[in-house]
Amino acid sequence: MILVREDLCDFCGVCVSVCPPDCIELREAEIRIDHEACTECKLCVYVCPVETLEYVETSHERAV
Amino acid sequence: MNERYDVVVVGAGPAGSVAAWHAAIGGAKVLLLEKDRDIGPPVRCAEGVAADSLKLVVEPDKSFIQNEIEGLRLYAPNGQMVPLISDDRGYILNRKVFDWYLAQLAAKAGADVRTKAYVNGLLFEDGHVAGVTFQSLGKTFRVHSKIVIGADGVESRVGRWAGLRTQLKLKDIETCVQFTLGNIEVDRRYCDFYFSRNLAPGGYVWVFPKGDGTANVGLGISGLEAQKLGRSPISYLRDFVEQKFPGAPVITTTIGGVPVAKTLKRIVTSGLMLVGDAARQVNPVSGGGIVSGMIAGKIAGQIAAEAVRAGDTSEKFLKRYEKEWHKAEGRNHEIFYRVKEAIHRFTDDELNAIASSFLELPEGERTLVNLFKIALKQKPSLILDVFAIFKDQAKSAMRASV
Structure with a gap:
């Protein structure tokens, strides 16, 4: 699962621009990932300028 | 607010405001929507433009010109300085003021403007884009329009909602961080660029002086390199600043991405046009997208107004914008x-x-x-x-x- 560290996020939207299933929603100061739609490709993790996004292995549990 | 407009513009950056401005000049009833509380901040930009190209769209005004640039200096990986001669002058803008100024031009031409207006979907009629839904201060609004202009930046989703392919490949995004440093010694006449795989793989470092001992010091690295190396631009920037400007006060921290792609294959569909970063209208070499986005905005705004007057907002009509854009800038961007x-x-x-x-x-x-x-x-x-x-x-x- 991709986790967002909201304390680091600057809401710049780079992650949104590369997301294949378009599952990231960016508002003024709020970012939401639709974990159901997310394919865990991690592209967003690679491009985040400030290491806000983190991939965490979860076998079954899907937190919100 | 449950009104009808001729044109709704999503995003009040330079491309969006100029599109709204020209659509309004052309007689269209225009609504300009911005998701943030303010127009201008947060600035996600190094703020440099070529003077002559800026003048193609707007007359420079001292209110938004932070500094005038005489030349560019490139630095090779071994530190060798390479000064470029040119007749062209540049400006470092104050984007907080600049974006505000452009939105004001749109407003003065008759456009309605709303901030804190988050567009979360498109309306369709018979497969034709026919407006937007947006949320603002706890309320949801539906606004019908003949044309929607998506100027919603690198993170654009408006195009996707209409079926346009906007997703960027990792090799076509620069992931960037910038510090505006204060109390440093920089020659305010020159913009400096540093190239080296060690400093910024698949990108470069920029030092754009803003005068009074301040400068935008930032860098972008290719998304592909970020993936390969497992390093983010912030770590590279810390290294660079530590080396060149140790201990300098960081007055502003700016984070963002720059699409360094060719213009999208399709930037219009029935009732929809994309402009600026949303359409990937950035010079892929320099990463500069302010003026090219404004040029696109101007063309799109004019053609949107024409389409409204002609009563034809079909993809076929709006393709005129695509064609004009390629003639003006798009072809160069391919090179x-x-x-x-x-x-x-x-x-x-x-x-x-x-x-x-x-x-x-x-x-x-x-x-x-x-x-x-x-x-x-x-x-x-x-x-x-x-x-x-x-x-x-x-x-x-x-x-x-x-």
């Missing part, structure tokens, strides 16, 4: 895209060699075009591709797109 790919393939040693050869030229011949000529000699395979076109186009293109 620059190839140049970008070439630059990213150079090793540091090759870049050092290019710098040395270039510095053997007499001072009066040290132009950007000649630098590219020397660079292309290093990679003969690219010559067929780029060089022929370069001869006649590069000069005017460079001027317009830095």
Whole structure:
């Protein structure tokens, strides 16, 4: 699962621009990932300028 | 608010505001929506523009010109400085004021403007984009319009909702961080660029002076390199600043991404146009997108107004914008895209060699075009591709797109 560290996020939207299933929603100061739609490709993790996004292995549990 | 507009523009950056401005001048009833509380901040930009190209869209005003630039200096990986001569001047803008100024032009031309207005969907009628839904201060609004102009930046989703392919590949995004440093010693006449795989793989470092001992010091690295190396731009920037400006106060931290792609294959569909970063209308070599986005905004706004007057907002009619854009800038960007790919393939040693050869030229011949000529000699395979076109186009293109 991709986790967002909201304390680091600057809401710049780079992650949104590369997301294949378009599952990231960016508002003024709020970012939401639709974990159901997310394919865990991690592209967003690679491009985040400030290491806000983190991939965490979860076998079954899907937190919100 | 449950009104009808001719044109709704999503995003009040330079491309969006200029589109709204020109659509309003053309007689359209326009609504300009911005998701943030303010127009301008948060600035996600190094703020440099070429003076002549800015003038194609708006007369420079001292309220938004932070500094005037006389020249560009490139630094090779070995530290060798390569000054470029040029007749062109540049400006470092104050984007907080600039974006506000452009939105004001739209407002004065008759456009309605709303901030804190988050567009979360499109309306459709018979497969034709017919408006937007947006949320603002706890309420949801539906606004019908004949045309929607998506100017929603690198993170654009408006195009996707209408079925346009906007997703960026990792090689086509620069992931960037910038510090505005204070109390540093920089020559305010020059914009400096540092190239090296160690400093910014697949990108470069910029130092754009804002005057009064301040400068935008930032860098972008290719998304592909970020993936390969497992390093983010913030770690590279900390290293650079530590080395060049140790201990400098960080007045502003700016984070963002720059699409360094060719313009999207499709930037219009029935009732919809994309402009600026949303349409990937950035010069892929420099990463500069302010003026090119404004040029696109101007064309899109004019054609949107024409379409409204003609009562025809079909994809076919709106394609005029696509065509005009390619004539104005898009074709040049395709050339620059190839140049970008070439630059990213150079090793540091090759870049050092290019710098040395270039510095053997007499001072009066040290132009950007000649630098590219020397660079292309290093990679003969690219010559067929780029060089022929370069001869006649590069000069005017460079001027317009830095």
